[in-house]
Amino acid sequence: MKLILASKSPRRIELLTQAGYKFEIIPAQKDEKTAYKTPHRMVKDLALKKAFEVAAKYPASTVVGADTLVYCKGRVIGKPKDKADALKILHLLNNSWQTVYTGVAIVNINKKKLFTGYAATKCKARKLSDTELKLISGKHMDKAGAYAMQDKDDMLIERVEGSLTNVIGMPMELFNKMIKEFGF
Template sequence: MVILASASPRRRDLLALITPEFEVAVSGADESCDIADPRKMVRFLAEKKAASVAQDYPDETVIGADTVVEAGGEVFGKPADFEDARRMLRALSGNVHFVHTGVCVTCGGRKITEAFTTKVFFRPLDPQEIEEYLAQENVMDKAGAYAIQGSAARFVEGIEGCFFNVVGLPVSGLYGMLKKLDQV
């Protein structure tokens, strides 16, 4: 059985594209981290989440994931509040940023961990657009305070890399990891 160590409904939907049969066991891992490099950070946190759940499911395939946004040398996770979300969206406005997702798959004592990156181009946003967006979209559980698959799609001029990585789970990359472990 595949176990997804995530409470994210988006990750559940994306994992269902790979395997329709899986369970969710939310990780209780401490997500604090002092690693500055965002790619190393997401790998570390994905491993923590997978390891936390794998303790209870040692014979199952466990998937942990973590996503952050990197813009202008700053790393954005989930916003702390609406002012933090405004700050993030202002920083992304008219700029290029990177979405990094770390994925860890454990299976019978074996472990594969990778980081996937997608480059995202945002068009300039005026303050009114930011306020309207924050009023209509729940951004508090989204790294960088936006959902590319939601109404923030209108802000995205283009991407380089995996679209699904920006949503929260790099489907093709994860599929490749599962194949390496003979789990699909």
């Protein structure tokens, strides 16, 4: 049985590789849109859409989809649109608690199997000056929240309560449990 990751995220690829998984990378191509409004439902729905998109082309394979967003002060925060948006996001997160949500979906069409789940991790951003925020803005345009916990030069997050791998992009504790229950 072949495992496919429906993502081109370098962080997800690295986390799964470090955990010893062998997989192909076939990223989903569709827009990331959902009708859901709550963070945990949004990420599960988007992860499922990504997994199904790829699984439709590879029905005998087990396909993993994932989606991450940040929730802070009542706002859902995805990837920044541009450097100005990244700076605006970082100002919002500055000196605040936020929750990072990652949805995971595992699909195998031929086996008629589908698992979804999500992880939520609380993070506290330290208080940074405008100059410090400008230094890191635009640096992580491909990441929800416009920051990278794993980047040693990224000084935004001072405290994590929960899964660090979730903040990086794939909650490995959840994924390992799900893939085992899936029978892979």
